[in-house]
Amino acid sequence: MGAIALALAAPTMIAGPAEAADPLLSQGRPVTVSSSGWCCPAANAVDGNSATRWASAAGVDPQWIDVDLGAVVRVSRVRLQWDASCATAYEIGTSADRVTWTKIYATTAGKGGVEDLTSLDGTGRYVRVYGTKRCRTDRSRGYSLQEFAVYGSAGDVQPPSPPGTPTLVGVTSTSATIAWTAATDDVGVAGYDVYRDGQLCASTTGALTATCGNLGPNGSYGFYVNARDAAGNVSQASGTLPVRTPPSDDSTPPSAPSDVHVTAVNSTSIGLAWTASTDDVGVTGYRIYDGGTQIGTSDTASTTLGGLTPSTAYHLQVRAVDRNGNLSAPSTPVLDVTTTGGSGCSPSQGVCGATQITTDDDVVWGLTTLPDGTVLYTQRDVHDIIHLNPATRAKTTIGTLPGVENTDGEGGLLGLEINPVSFATDHWLYLFHTTASDNRIVRVKYDPAADSLDTSTEQVLLTGIARNKYHNGGRLRFSPDGRYLFAATGDAQNSATAPNTSSLNGKVLRINPDGSIPADNPFGNAVWSYGHRNIQGLAFDAQGRLWEQEFGNNVMDETNLIVKGGNYGWPSCEGTSGSCDGFVAPKRTYPVAQGSCSGIAIVNGALYVACERGARLYRAVIEGDTLTNVQSFFTGTYGRLRTVEPAPDSGLWLATSVDGDKDGVPHNSHNQILRVSVG
The missing domain is CATH 2.60.40.10 (Immunoglobulins)
Structure with missing residues (x-):
């Protein structure tokens, strides 16, 4: 793997307290299978006796076995024990109804014997092993599984219902008091968290009213509420209450500069x-x-x-x-x-001119350059993919991705990426999007001849990334050698997920292009690094190192250099604020008011950071593992900036995010895609 392996292999591991092992839940439970050989019924796989086995019909792929655990549980571990007729390619999935399955593990490199899959994170009543390729190509052989053991927690895994949309109790120039109707829960609601435009501003232990301060006069804000139970399950968000604060009694202007x-x-x-x-x-x-x-x-x-x-x-x-x-x-x-x-454009200028290439009335989120120099980008709220020719300014809608759902906030059709090595021959587009139940990564073929999306080719690569109104992450980035796809996820407004390595949220994820899990991932699942709040920027430098951009809550944003297995501290640490000892430190922080930065790109040894609330483009020179000579450009010139990507001839594509980027409503934005010249 060369330089990339060297750059990403050195882990920064943060030891935590030992946890009690989850109990075995599957032994003796009812089992359903796709088929059974004459010798070996399905129940043999869950009898606790490795001398017995389930065998499928011979010579047929795919085949599957699922176990009914009797109630919805949180699955943390699956232990498989095969005989010689094992699976080289298979998936582990969970389901609440045996109809819709969520993939929590996949591999194309199964070796048989005992495969102990730890650090899984899935929820469901049913757990399935779905084999697609057998170890033995002999048509007289099937799959043969001696033991199928599922471990997990049978406690409360059901989140509360969303609270009612807040109403305004009172507002001043610096605060707002809101109230809402209660959520419901199968066990009981333990408290509520109040958010202002994605930033936590108040919490209660059961009260249905709260006050958020530190507002500004003449300001527009959106407030919503999440419920949580004692087990840490977090609801989807309430509706959003828009509030505009009145002016203060200060009528004295500043002195003139x-x-x-x-x-x-x-x-x-x-x-x-x-x-x-x-x-x-x-x-x-x-x-x-x-x-x-x-x-x-x-x-x-x-x-x-x-x-x-x-x-x-x-x-x-x-x-x-x-x-x-x-x-x-x-x-x-x-x-x-x-x-x-x-x-x-001399090197001393850093950033030179910007030329408008096109406008768009939807949120421009993911963007990638094709080998011919044209561009594909996603419209977050419409769920379309647009093909843009920068030379002629012509635009074509190549298709709508099915199954995408908005969240009345920041969910929808998000990241877009192509494999830098294989796209010219395989034409796969890789996409990160929100559904009605989760966030997921898929791939679908682009047909260059027809200039269209072939939705019949869609493959689901990774599911089960929790969704919420905000904090969905969404950026995708291939390693320069095309071997691994990295994905940025948010904590889905449940900060407890970020330090939990069995959860896919608040993480940098790493998977193979087909969705299987690389054998050298640090936790046996898709997790590459953890302890993140909400990531929307990923970029590789010339040394093959992965840089990441992360939203802070209300103190500071951070730029991180990602290492395998590294814990970046959220929620204990925000940037360098809080209890930060023992965590991987950021390489740069920015005050939230001057940041709230999303996409990043690296061109000619410099890191470019596109900021929304800060309405600016930061540029920093990468020297060793530090960021130096930090400058800001376009401050206030184009408004909120969301996406920045490398463009041909050492330039940048820069997409604005003006209006309509917090509500999920299609066609209510006023955005530009710019071509930026850099030194």
Whole structure:
């Protein structure tokens, strides 16, 4: 595997307390099979006696056996003991009704004997082994399983129902009090968590009202509630209550910025700095104008205006703003600056111009470049895949992915990826999407001749990734050698899943292209690293190392260098805040107000980070295992930025996420896809 194996193999393992083993649940339970040979009935596989066995009909694939555990349980381990007629390719699945099955394990490298599959995470009454290829090609042989042992927890695995949509009790310029109707649960609701636009802002132990503070005047927010029971099961979210805070009684504007001056100028950008303003309450930021039209924002007393036109005069002024929205007088005098001529992009510029390639009225989420230089991207809320020719600006809808469901938040049709090594011949598209019951990874064939999606070829690669209104993750990235597909998942608004290595949530996952589990994964399942809150950015550098971008709650976002088996600390640690000893430390953190960053890309040894709330593109140089020379570009120029991907000729594709990206409603966004030139 070369450099990639060396870069990803060294684990950072964090030891935890020993846990009591889950009990054996399957022995003596009823079993159903696809067929049985004359010698060996199905019940032999669950009798606890390895001298007996179940044998299927000879020479037929696929074949299956399932066991009825009598009640819905959480499955943590399956132990298989084969005789010589084993399966080289098989899946383990769970089901509540024996109709819909969720795959919790798959392999194409079964070796027979005893296969003890630990660190599984599935829920269901029925557990099935589904064999698709036999160890023995002799048509006179079938599958022969001596023991099929299922272990797990028979406790409470049923989440509460969603609480009722909140109603507004009261609102001030800095807080909102909401109330909601109770959720129900088979055992009992233990408490509620209140979220503001995906960020936890209040919790109760049973009360049906709560107050969220730290809001801003004249601000728009969305509040919703999740219920949880004593076993840690978390409901799906309530409906969302939109709230707009009133202005405060602060009517005093900040002082005008002074000494506005140029720090750098080139063909497509201008660097500015000024003396900071003062305010009786506090300055929250600055707005930069060209002849009265706002063209940028800044959190501090300096900025770089990007995406400008060469050989063009700009007439610049700066105004300060406070938390109540009071604007200062413009800086004086007007600063007249003319960008330089030419279209070159020197390394010192970092990021140069940006050109709009197209617009879209849906959320542009996953995006990948095909070998011919054209682009495919996903529309999150419509569930379509669009083929874009950047040269002609022509767009074609190649198809709608079936089975996708929105979450009234951030779920839907998310990540899109192709195998960099095999796509030219296999034409598989790999997609991450939300369904009515989970998040999952699938692949489906693209037909280049017809320029269409062949939905009849769809294969489900990985299921059982919990979903919720927010925190679904969704980014996909192949290793540069095409051998492994990595996926980013969120904690589905249940932080207890992130440190649990048997859960697929709050993780970086690693699977083979066919959905099977690589033999060297650290926990025997799809989990590669854990302790993550909500990942939406993955990128490999030139050394074959995997970088990751993660949303914080209300303190800081983080950029991580991922190592095999590493624990990145959530929920004990957010960035570098909290109880962080013993966890893998981030390589860079960003205040949430200046970040909330989603996609990342690496081009020419620099990491580019697209930020939503921060409305900017960060650039950092990768030196060793550190990030240096961090700069920000396009701050406030294009609004919220979600997706950034490498483009041909060492450029970038950059997609905005303006309006409609928190509600799951199709066709209510105002987005651009930009072609960015970089140094």
